[in-house]
Amino acid sequence: MKLTTFSDYTLRVLMYLAVERERLATIPEIANAYGISQNHLMKVVHHLARTGVIESLRGKGGGIRLRHAPSEIRLGQVVSASEGNSAIVECLSDEPCGCKIRPACRLAPILVRAFESLYQTLDEYSLADLVDKPDQSNQLRLLLKQA
């Protein structure tokens, strides 16, 4: 059980934008800072813009930035949105499920409840909890500049 790469990159983008929130950032600079693919990152940024977490300003001097203060961005909401429809188990996906016992299986609602607890716990934290400790914001900024 692990976070999708999509969620992993989503959180990294948000941390970057929280650290650099005085200015607009660009996809190439974020990709370069983390050493990850621009292509992957574009999908992540598009998703974050579409769900209203960030805003994208086009044109020369354009870029992306957080739409809200880091303290208002809850991690459970972010991860729940980025995980999207990736089903916890085959029987909860939209695809046909090959499992024979599905009609009598009581596991699916229990797993759904368990994942709800996970997201509730994540929702106890905001993006600010990831970046706004004294000194840590500077340390993050420095690490991201060592590209």
Added chain:
Amino acid sequence: MKLTTFSDYTLRVLMYLAVERERLATIPEIANAYGISQNHLMKVVHHLARTGVIESLRGKGGGIRLRHAPSEIRLGQVVSASEGNSAIVECLSDEPCGCKIRPACRLAPILVRAFESLYQTLDEYSLADLVDKPDQSNQLRLLLKQA
């Protein structure tokens, strides 16, 4: 974020053994009932035997069975053991992590706490909750026999 196939099969084996707990079951019959690979199942059964959840009797007429009553087998413990060291995110794995911000990243302990909530919720349920509703045990048995 999804259960590993290993956990999925682990839960299926346990449900099978709980439904058929009056007798010894065999790996070929369980693989056949679910239409899944015997090879995969052998690893799952070996793991369940090693962690003391089931016992394996060798020789002619041998097979496997639950070591405890289904009500004593907690789902959080089972899934936590079957997920094992599969890291939630790269930075929590034993492998070297390429993420540059690791020294200043505060995400890992938050994710660990979130997954603990998930397992705690699963631990509110036992294997009995999956199979011991009136009529449901019979329905499961019938579905598993339609191989």
